[in-house]
Amino acid sequence: xxxxALLLLALSAPAMSAEIPANARSAQAQAxxxxxxxxxxxxxxxxxxxPLYLRxxxxxxxxxxxVDTSAGHRLLRTWPICHWSGELGPKTRQGDAQxxxxxxxxxxQQLNPASRYHLSFNLGYPNAYDRHHGxxxxxxxxxxxxxxxxxxxxxxxxxxxxxxxxxxxxAHGQRAxxxxxxxxxxxxxxxxxxxDSEWLPFWRQLAAGYQAFERDRRPPxxxxxxxEYRVEER
Numbered sequence: 001x002x003x004x005a006l007l008l009l010a011l012s013a014p015a016m017s018a019e020i021p022a023n024a025r026s027a028q029a030q031a032x033x034x035x036x037x038x039x040x041x042x043x044x045x046x047x048x049x050x051p052l053y054l055r056x057x058x059x060x061x062x063x064x065x066x067v068d069t070s071a072g073h074r075l076l077r078t079w080p081i082c083h084w085s086g087e088l089g090p091k092t093r094q095g096d097a098q099x100x101x102x103x104x105x106x107x108x109q110q111l112n113p114a115s116r117y118h119l120s121f122n123l124g125y126p127n128a129y130d131r132h133h134g135x136x137x138x139x140x141x142x143x144x145x146x147x148x149x150x151x152x153x154x155x156x157x158x159x160x161x162x163x164x165x166x167x168x169x170x171a172h173g174q175r176a177x178x179x180x181x182x183x184x185x186x187x188x189x190x191x192x193x194x195x196d197s198e199w200l201p202f203w204r205q206l207a208a209g210y211q212a213f214e215r216d217r218r219p220p221x222x223x224x225x226x227x228e229y230r231v232e233e234r
């Protein structure tokens with residue numbers, strides 16, 4: 001049975017519009033990481049449960065967690081990705097072992113505290129863009145452990161921190177946490193370096209979101225219009 005102190009910790013969030021999946025494993029994970037993460041958050045001017053924005057970069061094996069503060073979004077920490085499968089480029093079909101690239105978001109029911117890979121959350125692939133282009137596949141996750149077939153495997157210690165932060169943000173009222181997965185950092189010169197790639201037109205759509213955040217330090221608003229990602233001006 002879950003100890004009373006851990007159960008109270010898991011249920012300590014304010015009233016929420018959607019139920020946050022939880023079990024003994026996720027509560028114990030939160031108990032292990034919350035104090036240290038709260039200290040890091042407060043150093044940035046935020047607190048436990050603050051809204052988040054996540055960015056993934058395949059080429060450098062990095063997952064960033066940004067936190068919303070009174071001074072805009074600030075980088076909380078960058079975690080190394082233990083393993084992702086496939087190559088640079090998006091996932092297009094079931095069984096291609098590709099990890100997704102694109103603009104995704106994680107809501108409460110995408111959390112899985114009973115994952116075979118310790119803890120996980122579903123990226124939401126296929127999204128509206130993927131469906132428009134006939135892309136197939138499911139259960140594409142950010143999870144623990146260090147094995148992957150189309151997912152982003154973070155290792156158990158890292159996923160306890162990332163999962164707990166995402167769950168707390170959702171519990172405190174964030175409707176969904178945006179997770180934007182990029183092939184690489186799309187700084188000046190990236191197009192020339194990848195001019196021969198078949199994915200260049202697709203990557204230009206991702207570059208618009210990357211560059212908007214680099215400029216404004218606010219997660220970009222993205223829509224799918226006529227089968228293309230469109231980044232809206234704030």
